[in-house]
Amino acid sequence: MVKDINSLVGLPPNSGAHTNNSNQASKADQNATSANAENVKSATSSSDNVELSSQANNLQAAEELVQSLPAIDEARVAEIKAALASNTFAIDNQSIADKMLSAESLF
Numbered sequence: 001m002v003k004d005i006n007s008l009v010g011l012p013p014n015s016g017a018h019t020n021n022s023n024q025a026s027k028a029d030q031n032a033t034s035a036n037a038e039n040v041k042s043a044t045s046s047s048d049n050v051e052l053s054s055q056a057n058n059l060q061a062a063e064e065l066v067q068s069l070p071a072i073d074e075a076r077v078a079e080i081k082a083a084l085a086s087n088t089f090a091i092d093n094q095s096i097a098d099k100m101l102s103a104e105s106l107f
Contacts (some may be wrong), residue, residue, distance in 0.1 A: 052060070083089035 080089065
């Protein structure tokens with residue numbers, strides 16, 4: 001179903017009166033858009049510089065390196081599975097206890 005919206009304002013369709021209003025609104029929109037474009041140009045024409053410290057650059061490089069690494073070392077997982085299956089996986093209790101104690105000292 002199509003509704004003729006031109007006649008809703010009380011003007012006969014294609015009378016030309018409603019086009020003047022829409023032209024004025026369109027010109028106002030164009031002027032506002034033009035003013036906004038000028039503001040953006042003046043805001044972007046100034047040159048702001050940002051310099052990162054060498055520490056920030058190193059951190060960024062390290063982050064990129066970590067992101068490029070796989071989440072799981074498949075070769076290491078396969079090695080441990082094989083050692084567990086053959087009952088040759090050695091567990092060093094003293095090393096585990098030492099690491100637990102050193103981690104505890106961090107808190």
